[in-house]
Amino acid sequence: MSQAPLVLVDGSSYLYRAFHALPPLTTSKGLPTGAVKGVLNMLKSLRKQYPESPFAVVFDAKGGTFRDDMYAEYKANRPSMPDDMRLQIEPLHQSVIALGFPLLCVEGVEADDVIGTLARSSAAADRPVVISTGDKDMAQLVDGHITLVNTMTGSAMDVEGVKEKFGVAPEQIIDYLALMGDSSDNIPGVPGIGPKTASGLLVGVNGGLKELYEQLDIVPTLPIRGAKTLPAKLQEHKEMAFLSYQLATIKIDVPLDVGLDDLHLIEPDREKLLELYTLLEFKSWFDEVQRDAKRTGLEVAAPVIDNAPVVNTELKYETILDQARFDVWMKKLGDAKLFAFDTETTGIDAQQAQLVGLSFAVQPYEAAYIPLTHSYMGVPEQLDRDTVLRALKPILEDPSKLKVGQHAKFDMNILANCAIGGDQSCGITVQGIAYDTMLESYVLDSTATRHDMDSLAQKYLGHTTVSFQDIAGKGAKQLTFDQIALEQAGPYAAEDADVTLRLHQTLFEKLTAIPSLVSVLTDIEMPLVPVLARIERQGALVDAKLLGVQSVELGEKMVELEREAFAIAGEEFNLGSPKQLGAILYEKLGHPILSKTAKGQASTAEAVLAELAEQDFPLPKVLMQYRSMSKLKSTYTDRLPEQINPRTGRIHTSYHQAVAATGRLSSSDPNLQNIPIRTAEGRRIRQAFVAPKGYKLLAADYSQIELRIMAHLAKDEGLLHAFRNDLDVHKATAAEVFGVELGAVTTDQRRSAKAINFGLIYGMSAFGLAKQIGVDRKQSQAYIDRYFARYPGVLAYMERTRAQAAEQGYVETIFGRRLYLPDINAKNPALRKGAERTAINAPMQGTAADIIKKAMFAVDNWLTASGLDAKVILQVHDELVLEVREDLVEQVRDEIRQHMSHAATLDVPLLVEVGVGDNWDEAH
Structure with a gap:
């Protein structure tokens, strides 16, 4: 029988990765815990995977190392550790030890060196080693005994894996790092040498750094781009290359107080774990430790926090399969002042998914699931679907029966679309949704966490929910909810309703401490939920044939651009390959490297290409056009016809209230916010959004709303005067900044003034403005100075806002x-x-978002009350698009303008521009 491997865990690597990659979690008292949870999850997983193995979890010790003495700039470019990470180190260390893992921190060296020493010692004793890390430097340790695994990604790397990933053998990794450097550790390397060149050099000389410098004369003959210039570059930076070699070398002879025989797991310290899990509010792990203690017959006292013992509440979840229990729950719902509800479905597309069941909670820790259409072999008999829905319909449609949901818009659409008795028009129009925990969290702090149920339960309840993957599996074999056995489906669904109710109680209590946030929730976000649900169900009509024609034309333009790119490059290459493109741009054409990726490779990102294009390099210009065409084709002209709902013949986008930090709505499937309007190709896509016969599309758009809000906030007399007197504000600004009469302002001056007006809103620097309007930095700074001299209220607002934000940690909308x-x-x-x-x-931006939301609610109210044949079908940025019967266009145009312009009262009027056409582009 083969020996169990020694498992060495790079704790420092995982701490950093967990902190930056996972959602930030904090306890109710503000202690950050997300990185602790991530690392402990990984350790628990490893322990299950290697139950017989010795372990060591290794962290960097405080203070410097021998590498800092060797090179003062080592890791100098790393920002200081964030406070939220530093606060998690001690509880993480304590938790690792309490779980029974040996933990090592050795002063003067890095965790890598401790791991390298232990790994080589174990390998010398013929014992296999698994190093769990995300650090590429560790690849130098790989040999026949030592393997790297990345628990976060599930990947493993042996000798062949190193060769495949880096293009060199493990014994050449130090040389490889010495040549290309490592930006994360500030190892300098040789300037201009990237991964491809480094591996090409080492393979070409069949050795390492020493052999390379002994054979510089053969470098020009190697099949490497720019090989002729490399010997001089290597010679110039020889000293730095060998210093980099020393910095990149992991020590394998660190004196240690422990030997391999000391690295065995011990029994977890349950009392300490209960104390830590209480502090960290890891409720599910707390419960797990208590259950284990009971199962093994151990007596473990419950920890005491704030003079009160932690209480484990018994869950009362049930799956309803008979009429008697259904009747009991109908009475519970009827008597409840507020209840939580949730739907389970066959998918996540609210317009096409089918209802599988519903869950309800009327008080914390007590919930029920009513399965309706589970269909696996051996499923127990369920209550009749239509009978249940008919019974629930009156209570769900009663606006006086208050309800709370988590992302309730989805459930509203599912129930509205579920045909009762086969009648598609006979769904359930849910009313009375007073609260939505997703929106409560979002309004409380849009940036504190993700707003999905799992994240919220962890952050605010210290509770780890059962994930869908836990019961359904993942990948191609994942089950739909109707295929899941009731033994698993019932508790999962009941938990959703229970957690929703408990989250509401916690979140709303926090909101009530800040009355303005309660107002944002109850006056803006919650009234918008049914409005967005209706817009989504209504959908928009698109001309699939026109999109097909556009797709062909875009494809032809892409072929032309590809040929042009090949001609400039002097060879054919894959325009979609960053690796090939980087080789052409930087190694063959010699373009300046403006930015590097996290892996140290020259970047070919959009922003980099844009900057190179501005410097008049022809290939980046062509590539920018190609990428633009490709994105339009793949995202819209090819994809939109596939997204037409077969039942309605329309496209139904999904609107998201809890994504953009500022309060802006976003949309997906399709994302309508990103269709470019300044290009002919983008406008042609809008032409495919059409009105049905006998109808017109009406587009109502706020004009310069953010500038008007700035005038209101800044109270600047110049801006207020321009807007109150309906002046062309960009022309007025140009007259002030360029010192000319209003009637003498040129088109170019107005364009520059417009860039200044909008640039200042978004914090544009003099350098950014100079690039945008084509002047030098000194001239653009002069324009900005003159702007602030003419509009001093704007400068005062900016300075006041910066100071207030620094003092209180937040800013507010009107x-x-x-x-x-x-x-x-x-x-x-x-x-x-x-x-x-x-x-x-x-x-x-946030105030503009609030205003358009209030306008949507007002317009929807008016349309519902009027009974007119007109419906909102799209919301994009500051624009509403309606589908209106032709004979009602003038009436609706006037009313829409009124409702939108009166959605808020500012010191300047809100101007609404309304257009009408047979398609969206015409109307806009």
Whole structure:
């Protein structure tokens, strides 16, 4: 029988990765816990995977190492550890030890060196080693005995894996790192040498750094781009290359106080774990430890927090399969002042998924699931679907029966679309949804966490919910909910309703401490839920044939652009391959490297290509056009026809209230917010959104709403005067900034003034403005200075907002919506400046979002009350698009303008521009 491997865990690597990759979790008292949870999850998984193995979990010790003495700049470019990460180190270390894992921290060296020493010692004793890490430097340790595994991604790497990934053998990895450097550790390497060149050099000389420098004369003959210039470059930076070699080398001879025989797992310290899990609010793990203790007959005292013992509440979940229990729950729902509800479905597309069952909760820890259409072999007899829905319909449609949901819009659409008795028009129109826990969390703090149920339960209840993958599996073999056995489906569904109710109680209590946020929830977000649900169900009509024609034309243009790119490059290559493109741009054509990826490779990202295009390099210009065409084709002209609902013949986008931090709505499947309007190709896609026969599309758009909000917030007399007197604000700004009469403003001056007006809203620098309007930085700074001299109220607003944000940690919209700014006092200047730009812009963008939401609610109310044959079918940015019967267009046009312009009262009027046409482009 083969020996169980020694498992060495790179704790520091996983701490950083868990902190940056996983959702931020905090306890009810504000202690960050997300990284702790991520690392402990990984350790628990490893323990199950290697139950017989010795273990060591290794962390970096405090203080410097021998590498800092060797090179003062080592890791100098790393920002200081975030406070939220530092606070998690001690509870993580304590938790690791309490779980029974040996933990090592050795001063003067890094965790890598401790791991390298233990790994080589074990390998020398013929014992296999598994190193669990996400650090590429560790690849130098791989040999016949030592393997790397990445528990976060599930990947493993042996000798062949190293060769495949890096293009060199494990024994050449140090040389490879020495040549290309490592930006994360600030190992300098040789400037201009990337991964491909480094591996090509080492393979070409069949050795390492020493052999390379002994054979510089053969380098020009190697099949490497730019090989002729490499010897001089290598010679110039020889000293730095060998220093980099030393910095990248993992020590394998660190003196240690422990030997391999000391690295065995011990029994977990249950009392300590209960104490830690209580502090960290890991309720499900707390419960697990108590259950294990009871099962083994051990007496473990419940920890005491704030002088009160932690109480485990018994869950009362049931699956309803008989009429008597259904009647009991109908009475519970009828008597409840508020109940939580949730639907289980066959999918996540609210317009096509089928209802499988419903769950309800009327008080915490007590919930029921009513299965309706589970269809696996051996499923117990369920209550009749139509009978249940007819019984529930009156209570679900009663606006006086208050309800709470988690992302309730989805459940509303499912129930509205579920035909009772086969009648498609006979669904359930849910009313009385007073609260939505997703929106409560979003309004409380849009940036604190994700707003899905699992994240919220973890953050606010300390409860780990059963995930859908736990009961349904994943990948191609994942079951739909109707295929899941009731023994698993029932508790899962009941938990959804129970957790929703408990979350509401916790979140709404927090909201009530800030009355303005309660107002944002109850006056803006909640009234919008049924409005968005109706818009989604209505959908928009698209001309699939026209989209097909556009798709062919875009494909032909892409072929032309591809040929043009090949001609410029002098060879054919894959335009979609960053690796091939990087080789052409930087190695063959010698374009300047403006940015590198996290892996140290020259970037070919959109922003980089845009900057290169601005420097008049022809290939980046062609590539930008190609990418634009490709995105339009794949995202819209090819995809939209596939997204037409076969039942309705329309496209039904999904609107998201709890995504954008500022309060803006976003949409998906399809994303309508990103269709470009400034290009002919983008406008042609809008032409495919059409009105049915006998109808017109009407587009109502707020004009310059963010500038008007800035005028209101800044109270600047110049801006107020321009808007109150219906002046062309960009022309008025141009007259002020360029010192000319209003009638003498040229088109170019107006364009520059427009860039200044909008640029300042988004925090544009003088450098950014200079690039945009085509002047030097000195001239653009002069324009900005003159702007602030003419509009001093704007400058005062910006300075006031920055100061307030730094003092209180957040900014607010006119209606009281808050945006928290965790980096507003960051020591890192780039982070702090970014937060300051957000602080200035967020009140304007957030207020604009609030206004369009209030307008949607007002328009929907009017349309519902009037009974007119007109419906909102789209909302994009500051625009509403309606489908209106032709003979009602003038009446609806006037009413829409009134309702939208009176959605808020500012110091300047809200101007609404309304257009009409047979398609969206015409109407806009």
